[in-house]
Amino acid sequence: MLGRAANGVYWMSRYLERAENTARLIDVGFHLALTRSDKHAQDEEWKSVLTTTGQVDDYAARHTDFGGPQVFNYLLRDKDNPASVLRMMENARTNARMVRTSLTNSVWEATNEGWMNLSELLARPVREANLGEVLTAIRRQGTLVRGALEGTMLRNEVFNFARIGTFIERADSTARILDVKYYVLLPSVAWVGSSLDNVQWDTLLRSVAGNRAYSWLNAGAMDPRGIARFLILDGQFPRSLVFCYEKLRSNLGGLAKEYGEETSAHAIMRDTGEMLQRTTIEGIFETGLHEFLQDFIGRTSQLGNAIAADYRFIE
Structure with a gap:
């Protein structure tokens, strides 16, 4: 197998897994922040999510406030964030397209459709009211691709x-x-x-x-x-x-x-x-x-x- 193709399959899977892990961390940060009574404590919870994903320094270079909506939108869809979930899903799709002939139709379609669905969901700023829907969609996407991979690939x-x-x-x-x-x-x-x-x-x-x-x-x-x-x-x-x-x-x-x-x-x-x-x-x-x-x-x-x-x- 050519190194370029191996690289594409490998990083397709890494980006999909990383996107799902980020979604889980955001979900935890959101629920922890809800248990905090003051803004400082809530902001610390969101800051911890950024620290876990390794993005706290990049975020702090652009923002001074660690409020929930600003943090989770940065992690999910910010165009200036190369490690956002939206960018990761785009990278997963780009790598999958590069090795399209090595994948079954089911794996490619699950990856491609997931990218399109999330692009639509993340086209506008995410609010607390629909954060759960977005995070569920991200986690479901990883599950669908893994299921297609397990069920259809040699x-x-x-x-x-x-x-x-x-x-x-x-x-x-x-x-x-x-x-x-x-x-x-x-x-x-x-x-x-x-x-x-x-x-x-x-x-x-x-x-x-x-x-x-x-x-x-x-x-x-x-x-x-x-x-x-x-x-x-x-x-x-x-x-x-x-x-x-x-x-x-x-x-x-x-x-x-x-x-x-x-x-x-x-x-x-x-x-x-x-x-x-x-x-x-x-x-x-x-x-x-x-x-x-x-x-x-x-x-x-x-x-x-x-x-x-x-x-x-x-x-």
Whole structure:
């Protein structure tokens, strides 16, 4: 497969996953802000969403106010924001069109129709009254494309590159969300163990669509260490770090089988996967959750760079 085509499939999936993750964070920010009684506290919640997505500096360079409508419109549709959901969906469609002949009609149509629907929804500023409708549409779009991919694509190199893009993006997002919880979302050490702390852990789970699954496994008990274990080490949860790396192992293995050799990316993936398998939550907290997550984010970035180099992606 040509590097340009592999690059297109890979980034199509990364942009779709990133758009959905951003929509989930906006939804959490909106509901958290509703629980705050004063504007400063509400603005801090919205600022935390920008921090999690890595856009707080760019936003602050253009705006001085962190009010909800201004922040979520910036994240969703601002023309000056190259990382907006609208731009991400456009990039996903552009990459899909570039590899159109490698995709089934179902995958292409789901991507293209999603872009058109969201372009219409985001043609005008989003209000709080219709924010839920917009966020639901973004999440649904990711689900439709993944469903078409799973249901209609051959399990070949195209499928493997698409899945690799999804799970690298998902692993990075889960790690960043969990890291920000300790350094931004919790306003003060004095709040640890309080009702506010529990609410924020619950919203953290909601941001990765894990609140129902966690409740099933833990009878609804909001234990910070248990939640960290769930998001990092639970192999049953499809957004945990362990789960993502198991899928990366499978799909990179598929590429090795198809091409007849492994690359440097396989070694990086295997090393990180084995590290996760050896890790315990006690060991993570003893070393430091922030330090562990920063190391993991660095490893995942290194893996993405190695894949691009090994398979000759062309930007």
